[in-house]
Amino acid sequence: MLHIFVLVVAGIAIGWLAEGKERLKKLFVAAGKVQQAGTLVLLFAMGLWLGGNQEFWSNIGTLGLNGFLFAAATVTGSALCVYLLVRLLFRREGKA
Amino acid sequence: MILPMAALLLGVAAGRLFLPLQWMGGVDMLISISLSVVVLAAGVDIGEKKILFRKLADYHARILAVPAGTVIGSIAFGCVLGKLLGMPLNESAAVSAGFGYYSLSAGVLSDLGGASLGPWRLCPIYSGSCWPF
Numbered sequence: 001m002l003h004i005f006v007l008v009v010a011g012i013a014i015g016w017l018a019e020g021k022e023r024l025k026k027l028f029v030a031a032g033k034v035q036q037a038g039t040l041v042l043l044f045a046m047g048l049w050l051g052g053n054q055e056f057w058s059n060i061g062t063l064g065l066n067g068f069l070f071a072a073a074t075v076t077g078s079a080l081c082v083y084l085l086v087r088l089l090f091r092r093e094g095k096a
Numbered sequence: 097m098i099l100p101m102a103a104l105l106l107g108v109a110a111g112r113l114f115l116p117l118q119w120m121g122g123v124d125m126l127i128s129i130s131l132s133v134v135v136l137a138a139g140v141d142i143g144e145k146k147i148l149f150r151k152l153a154d155y156h157a158r159i160l161a162v163p164a165g166t167v168i169g170s171i172a173f174g175c176v177l178g179k180l181l182g183m184p185l186n187e188s189a190a191v192s193a194g195f196g197y198y199s200l201s202a203g204v205l206s207d208l209g210g211a212s213l214g215p216w217r218l219c220p221i222y223s224g225s226c227w228p229f
Contacts, residue, residue: 039100040103
């Protein structure tokens with residue numbers, strides 16, 4: 001888990017330091033492409049993991065329903081909370 | 097959107113039809129490696145956009161209303177749903193804390209949760225409140 005944070009921070013530091021340097025422009029193009037390709041590989045690998053997992057196939061109905069419920073609950077919760085917070089914080093500013 | 101979905105479905109089909117059981121360890125390793133690569137590249141992407149950090153200073157702390165609201169709303173509603181479904185609080189909070197980074201959160205949860213998250217750890221792949229990738 002820790003290595004994830006280390007990698008994000010290292011990536012931000014590299015991006016921060018390399019920004020504006022003409023010679024390193026290719027680095028950012030590469031980073032974008034690597035991110036897209038890496039995401040596809042990651043999703044494919046997670047698909048492999050799911051597909052080869054017996055537990056997944058024997059619970060697919062429940063998992064699908066619960067996954068959908070979690071998606072719906074988190075989308076609703078975050079949209080509602082952001083809407084209320086933005087209204088609260090930015091409307092005051094507008095009136096001032 | 098179509099490409100990531102296709103990659104996932106292709107993986108599920110390949111895993112179901114062709115994957116020998118003894119290769120599952122290799123799949124775990126592939127998930128870890130690709131997760132690390134994606135996270136590093138995403139970091140470079142963020143670090144490059146210094147304007148983001150300047151915007152943060154311009155709008156002061158109020159701009160944090162959006163991420164803070166996303167965090168609070170997602171986790172709170174996820175925990176309530178988890179309670180209704182009879183899930184332990186830490187598991188429902190972890191599943192809800194993906195915030196749409198399905199490629200990251202599901203990988204991290206499979207890494208962390210192991211058997212303790214049981215079949216629930218398969219859920220985060222669907223969960224999330226926005227779709228940045």
